[in-house]
Amino acid sequence: MKAVFLDAASLGDDVDLAPIRTLVDDLVIHQLTAMDERLDRLEGATIALTNKVVIDAELIDALPDLKLICVLATGTNNLDMVAAERRGIIVRNVSAYGTASVAQHTLMLTLALAARLPLYQTDVRDGAWQRSDIFCLLDHRTLQLAGKHLVIVGSGELGSAVARLGETFGMRVSFAARPGNEANDARPSLTSLLGDADVLSLHCPLTEATRGLIDREALATMKKEALLINCARGGIIDEDAALAALRDRRLGGLAVDSLPVEPPREGHPLLDALHEPLNLIVTPHNAWITPEARQRVVDLTADNLRTWLTEEHG
Numbered sequence: 457m458k459a460v461f462l463d464a465a466s467l468g469d470d471v472d473l474a475p476i477r478t479l480v481d482d483l484v485i486h487q488l489t490a491m492d493e494r495l496d497r498l499e500g501a502t503i504a505l506t507n508k509v510v511i512d513a514e515l516i517d518a519l520p521d522l523k524l525i526c527v528l529a530t531g532t533n534n535l536d537m538v539a540a541e542r543r544g545i546i547v548r549n550v551s552a553y554g555t556a557s558v559a560q561h562t563l564m565l566t567l568a569l570a571a572r573l574p575l576y577q578t579d580v581r582d583g584a585w586q587r588s589d590i591f592c593l594l595d596h597r598t599l600q601l602a603g604k605h606l607v608i609v610g611s612g613e614l615g616s617a618v619a620r621l622g623e624t625f626g627m628r629v630s631f632a633a634r635p636g637n638e639a640n641d642a643r644p645s646l647t648s649l650l651g652d653a654d655v656l657s658l659h660c661p662l663t664e665a666t667r668g669l670i671d672r673e674a675l676a677t678m679k680k681e682a683l684l685i686n687c688a689r690g691g692i693i694d695e696d697a698a699l700a701a702l703r704d705r706r707l708g709g710l711a712v713d714s715l716p717v718e719p720p721r722e723g724h725p726l727l728d729a730l731h732e733p734l735n736l737i738v739t740p741h742n743a744w745i746t747p748e749a750r751q752r753v754v755d756l757t758a759d760n761l762r763t764w765l766t767e768e769h770g
């Protein structure tokens with residue numbers, strides 16, 4: 457049975473792939489796979505392993521032998537799930553591999569934005585402290601988290617962990633009802649929570665339902681001091697609208713760990729804006745990358761493979 461791992465490099469070179477290797481005899485490991493190499497490499501494969509290589513309907517339809525797609529990530533937005541289901545291909549992702557890593561990264565971004573760290577760091581770099589009349593700099597209003605309202609979209613593994621951290625910092629936490637499902641959801645709607653959020657943190661998958669969830673209209677209802685943090689996927693917020701709100705002082709801070717296209721080869725307005733005096737942080741989709749979490753991705757993928765092989769062959 458042929459298995460092909462399309463993008464092993466995306467896990468780093470310090471993870472031990474042995475748990476996967478021992479399960480499949482004919483395992484071909486590619487460090488990277490370009491879009492036009494996917495078909496050739498997956499030809500005849502029963503199992504495809506991918507972190508971020510796109511597996512779309514056209515590719516799925518061209519691979520009659522494919523039975524299992526293992527996603528070495530939680531997010532499956534690089535896959536056409538409908539096409540896979542139509543073909544009866546099983547899809548297995550990994551969840552809860554890096555809860556501590558992503559939650560600490562989200563908290564780090566929240567704390568940094570609350571402290572206006574990008575602004576004060578720039579001021580200190582530019583000599584404003586040395587020129588100050590008083591002993592400190594206090595030009596940018598910081599935000600005490602204790603007593604403030606943290607609103608979270610997505611009450612799964614990561615949203616729940618971030619909620620616990622928020623509570624530790626004395627924040628009041630609300631989960632928003634799933635947009636479009638408010639009638640069957642006891643939780644308050646996102647619309648009703650937005651105007652009271654001091655921090656809005658996104659932990660839902662990118663789907664057609666969540667694309668552009670935090671758009672111009674949503675941003676317009678938020679407090680002008682509110683902090684917006686997206687450690688989920690680029691495109692869940694309208695990044696251009698969020699940047700405009702930040703520049704107009706209608707948003708207190710913006711931190712994103714993901715952009716709509718990754719890597720952002722063609723650039724992105726948020727990357728250019730890092731040169732402006734804004735309370736803005738962009739991290740390179742690395743909330744998940746602690747060594748512990750990356751190894752756990754491999755171990756959980758091996759569990760997924762083992763379970764499927766047992767179900768398939770006994």
Ligand SMILES: NC(=O)c1ccc[n+]([C@@H]2O[C@H](COP(=O)([O-])OP(=O)(O)OC[C@H]3O[C@@H](n4cnc5c(N)ncnc54)[C@H](O)[C@@H]3O)[C@@H](O)[C@H]2O)c1
Nearest residue numbers: 530531610611612613614634659660661665687688743744
């Ligand atoms: N930045 C990173 O390094 C990193 C790492 C891991 C995961 N992620 C992203 O974070 C997302 C969440 O991860 P998780 O482990 O918490 O997943 P999870 O599956 O445990 O939780 C996702 C939650 O979102 C909810 N949800 C689904 N559709 C929704 C919608 N339309 N509106 C609101 N909520 C909705 C689900 O009901 C679930 O509660 C992943 O899908 C992935 O895109 C990012």
Ligand SMILES: O=C(O)[C@H](O)CO
Nearest residue numbers: 507528529530531744
């Ligand atoms: O979805 C995930 O698990 C992260 O994006 C890392 O791949």
